[in-house]
Amino acid sequence: MDMSRYVLPFEECDLSMVNRVGGKCASLGELLKARIPVPPGFAVTTAAYDRFLEENGLTRRILERISGIDAEDVDAVDAASTDIRAWIEAGTISEPLEDMIAENYRLLSRRARMPGIPVAVRSSATAEDLPDASFAGQQDTFLWVRGVDDLLARCKQCWSSLFTPRAIAYRGRMGFDHAQVKLSVAVQKMVRSFTAGVMFTINPATGDPATVVIDSNWGYGESVVSGEVTPDQFHVNKITMEVTKKTVSDKAIYYTTDPETDQVMKLEVEPERREAQSLLEPEITGLAELAKRIEKHYGKPMDIEWATEKSLPYKGEIYILQSRPETVWSQKKREPIEQPKSSAVEYIMAGLIKGKKVG
């Protein structure tokens, strides 16, 4: 059996494969192609999902259960969701499929020289990460997953997350075909992030394409993504690579892992770190450098999740966790900044007549 049909290392994923590996894995593959440091991992493809449903007799059963349900009928949607998710999570991943996933997990462990390596298991939906129908945040993420059994169980949970009440209702409202929405699962080495956050290759506040804006907090990026803290913010001029603005905020909480249990926990930031700057200057410019490369690779403004890992006290690594096209400024209709004119004096005159707003 062709393993790559069901499981594919990120290195082999690219944007042409969104249907097979989902948006997230495809974009991680693209990042690796641009030599962007991405934590290693692999995709469990949509074919694996299809095969799992098929092997467990769920393909038709789900569609039948869901058809005719009114997206606005909360109770009906809830009931269908509960049923379908229970079926999926109780399903059996067949041996060949299990072997392939386990084999890739072991490869990952070997690469990281760490048996039973902790991984993040995330949904990588085929419709997610698309600028026009963002499913972002609608599927589940499982952190610090260790061992094959746990991994397989989390895969099933990811698959079942396609059928949360919100997802069902959303697809119903948007008129998306439930049969067409498929799910791949991204299995990625966990980064024990020291600091993390998001960055934009364009200033999201002003639309300035020459500014990289970095939001950062201690620990995992979740606190930044969810908006639970006001992160530190750094502006970097892409051309000169100067840090043009630093706003260090009072950061109340952060997410980290309990070293004993590998459980992610939310903690209060220690008083001495609350108002300390969470990124060093070289890390800020290092991130901005990566932002530039990612933008160049995609040829458009991007929105990027990143983390730094301090595996050694004297050395930090920057990782890019995911990236997707920026949606706000990129979708604005692009008009010429000034209507083209034939001579300098015409431009100058037009500018003079417009004047400068003062009031």
Place this chain on the structure above:
Amino acid sequence: MSDLRFPSPHEAERIPGTEGWERMYPYYYRFTADDPKRKQYEESMFWFYDGLHYPEPMYPFDIIWDEAWFLALSQYNNRIFIVPPAKGIDHRIHNGYIYITPVPVTDAEAIPKRAEEFMKRAGYYYENWDKLHDNWESKMKEVINKLAELQIPVPPEKEDDSVVFDGIGTSTGYHLLKAYDKLIDLGILAWQYHFEFLNLGYAAYVFFVDFCQKAFPDIPLQKITQMVGGIDVIIYRPDEELKKLARLSIDLGVDDIAMNGDSAKVLKGMAESDNGKKWLAAFEKAREPWFYVSTGTGWYHHDRCWNDDLDIPLSAMKIYIEKLRKGESVDRPTQQVIEERDKLTEGYRNLLTSDEDRATFDKMLATARTVFPYVENHLFYVEHWFHSLFWNKIREVAAILKDHKFIEDIEDIWYMSRQEIKDALWDLVTAWATGSDGRGPLVWPKEIAWRKGVMEKFRQWTPPDGMGTIPETISEPFTIVLWGITSESMAQWARLKAVAEGDLDKIVGFPGSPGIVEGIVRVCRTVQEINQLQDGEILVAPTTSPSWAPAFQKIKAAITDVGGVMCHAAIVCREYGLPAVVGTGSATSRLKTGQKIRVDGSKGEIDIISEES
């Protein structure tokens, strides 16, 4: 902006003990409520204090340049190039401080017609810029020559025989009046030329700035200036001459003499050897015209030039000799400046997303680069070279007035207006001719003593930033570039005020050149004091000019009271990669030598860290 309110010009504060000050200045500079129409006009306009040019109150004579540009700037906008939406800039004075306001074209229907004229006229200048500019340079040099050659004749006890035997038919009294008229006329003429290119230069620059700010909302003005800034501009030339002379003194082995610093001793020492004479020849050559560089902006009579006091350039030259002896470079990092400029330009250009935008960018950048050298270079011709000569010619007139006891000191003449001087000269020459006593000695010393007192009171008063009503838009290019009157700057004024009233350890100005450093303050109120600068100190000065250039070799940041992003300190700091905060209003009075401070040139902020170093 609704929280920003400015007083009505008719209710502006009056200072007790200065009653009657208005007679020191032209009558049409007064705010007046006498006539309802004029009153209404004055209230409806936004008058802002021209602190950029006038950090101190106006001397009755020095207002000549204000009148000169009142006429020249306005005529070029409104009567010569017909800038479609902007007429001239109107002027007033209150308590000795100049207030100005751009006058817009209010009749919307007039604009298209003006636009047509502007296209033809301004278009001609933009298209033929280089040719017209060459022509300008020769006209300007001719004016300067005439000024240099102008003789101010001293009325003699008895006219020379030649008056009779050559049948000349006129007296020195007449020629003194004529020479004074000619002197004033040349000044006004120089200022006519001053604006021949400036309005259009600023307009082109404003447009480029506007384009860049639309494309890149976060772009600092510094970066735009860097993209258009010239490399080979005259403001660096006097300093370059000084470096050449420093090098030459070492090459000729006369650097020990040069290190003396005291100009009389240096000149005497040099004259004693052949190599010294070679150096002197080069020195004399450099002086004309480059040592006419003023130690201030050139706007005030007390801004003296290097030629007025050779100790200034000679002691500054010592800094270069010391560096050269240590084998250090004193060269401007021009190659680096060019590389950075190109990298910046290309970087921003590449971020534009369409061919149309890139075409506009290219066209406007090229135009801005064509006009920019003029924008920087005219200052040397007019404000430095011409003014420096001019002030000294007026001093020659003053010497005659002093001889006849009309004034007690030569430097008292600045307390008289140019019209009053003309009247006094009439008084003087008629009395001289008649052999009677003029009335001047009874009038002027007393009046001048009173005026000095008034000026002192003006100095202690803080002029409000603005008066009258804030407009919705401003189209007048100078108002935008020079004074930076935009909604942001109004907010900045409010911020300056808030900080001034609150945090005593913080001083805010305009970000002149990026970077953050900590260091020790050295307050230098005049260029003579730059000798005290130690390596790595932070220069705090009222303003700087090209004659301050050697200071920038020693310092790690600069702070000025006056100036915007285009001022000398900002330009030079950007070139040397030093942080600068300019236009702080009060840094020289609030900071003290020896204090430790932190300068943030990107934000335009200064923090006092500790009192002692």
